[in-house]
Amino acid sequence: MNKLALILVVLVIAGVSAVAAIELSGRTVPRLKVSTTTSLFDTGLLDNIADEYLNNYGVRLDVISLGTGPALDQAGSGDVDVTFVHSPTLENLFLTDNSGGARKIIAYNFFAIIGPDEDPAGIENLSTIAALQKIAETKAEWVSRDDNSGTNTKEKALWKSVGFPDFTALYEENWFTATGQGMGATLVVANEHRGYTITDTGTYLKYFNDNLINLKTFVSSGKDLLNVYSVMAANPVDNRENVDFQGAIDFIEYLISDNGQSFIGNFGVAEYGAPLFNPAVQLLKENADSEIATWIRDTAFFENSECPQQYRLGQEQLYQ
Amino acid sequence: MSEQLIEVVLRSIWISGAALLFSLTWCLPISLFLGLRNFRGRNIIISIFNAFIGFPTVALGIILVALFSNAGALGSLGLLYTPTAIIIGQALLVTPILVSLLTSAIESVDPSIRDLAKTLGASDGQAKLAVLSEARKGTILAGIAAFNRAIGELGVALMVGASLRGYTRVMTTQIALEYNRGEWELSVQLAIVLLAIVFSLTLLANMLRRD
């Protein structure tokens, strides 16, 4: 036999066995694909949940971190089974175009407006809207992710209510810097520029505690800064035969279970001395008239429900 | 180094090594063809390969995602976010540099070697093999350059692999990831390991070249 052909055959066999080995080693347990946003992913919450879920339920979570839009698109195309995001407006679109459903609100926390200790714009003790107005007036530097992430979506909504309906108009302002990058990189830029920015608490605490930044929190509560996290399953319709719908529902059931909720509520306590996420399931179930529950209903419910019936994909048990 | 770190390092080497093996299965015949034969359009083909050496990894990544995604032509294979997808991506990524370097290694072999092998009783395939064996230094250099390109690239691995923990996470994607998470220490450790691998291979290549 021709030796050259032999070499090629050996190369193919070696390559195929290498692929088989790595694929098989990764497929010893069932896997579930979860898409999420970078800021949520970067807190480490999902890695911790993944370990917990693997140990207790024997399923490995493959967590894919993207911007909010792409994270939802991945679920919409059936490339992942579950998506874990925090952008009610986009979630609403996701439901209405039947990309997926079985939405459950899992947790909440608050965004924070942070800036240099010296507070050149003087926003200490102001409300969110007043603080942003002050920053624009004094032309103190503002650093924006400008990456269409959930945080950035929230930021855009805030600027709109301050009088910048067209976010792109801000590009013209010389006090405005757009990084186009994730939360971590944006925090570092804001720190270098001694500017203000809006951040999720998880990433902020992480960077702050590790001394990577020294920016101070000025505003960190109020309906304006509420950040609501929900989870949705990909719709197993059409040609999306790869979607593991049952696996997705199982995972959602875990997240809303007492175990899942307390796991989320305790995450970060050891490291930061305070939880990064507040469980939402019990809060909403109690129908309590607590201020925060009302805020959540106002900002993250559609048609007075966390998931209108037609989008529940037959999973009524999630809403009992 | 933590156990997890070692695992990621080994996986990177494994994935990029497999990509190199696959790539060789088509790059060797292509390069032998280009290096040993004279035909019209040969130079054009070679310069196309040369031009593709700098192909941006993210561009290749996005093309492959479009292809492997459920919405894409090869969606039903379920390859998106698997090590296989990274291997395919990197194998394609290193094809131009491999073809280019292998072809010039083969070209630089004394043209009479092929005739020599034939006069000593070699078949056509054996004669090609003799040429390749004369070009072995260049072949190894090409392999090292291709491997370094594969193991150091981020775009393809991130986009088609998504850096899944314990599955598709490789050194470059973890460096990016840990940086975003503010785990700079880990990022730096990994970057040092990556540099050590690339530098020592390059050093080896240089020693070979001199010898």
Next chain:
Amino acid sequence: MATILKLKKIGKKYDEKTVLRNTSFDVKKGEILCIIGPNGAGKTTLLRIMALLENSSNGEIVHENKVLKVYDDVNYRKRVTMAFQQTALFRKTVFDNVAYGLKIRGYSKDEVKKRTERALESVNLGGFGKRKAKKLSGGEQQRVALARALVTEPELLLLDEPTANLDPANISVVEDLIRNLKGKTTVVVATHNLFHAHRIADRVACILDGELIDIGTTKEIFSHPKDKRTKKFIRGEFF
């Protein structure tokens, strides 16, 4: 004497340039045939065609009643060997260079070793096996090439200017070697060196400008050339 190879009206053109024209002759089994002619006459081209490294443009070569073609020749290649004027060597050790043909033919490791060492002895290169072939002197390299051609015991050996570039001592080593092959192997030697041809040849063919103008025994060609041009060439008038 039996004929081992029959050339029939061989012609060769490169683009529009005719390099060989209408060349016919027989190679007889066991003989040493020298092809003489000035530089550029077409000797190398003729040997390359006989080694099937190149197609002829016209005519045919008959070997054992079979017309040869370039692409069905592995069997022929295993029985016929050519050594080039510009010594070509693998970038390997002397041993590996000489052993190449044996390995291709699938000889056992022991056999390869035995025959290779014997062949190296025969060209006075015993003990050179481990040296890098490319690092030897010109004369040593030429002898490696010769050992490598001889080790497979080819039926027909084609040598292109085997003594060009050699000093007198090396020339006589190589000539002795060729003379010793007489009767065992058929040898065709292309050379522009008449003295060399005179010393080793049984028969001589003379080519000028791609045309075979004379062929005969060494004595006939050197003492009583039939063709006027051969006579001139022999007298050195072409140099």
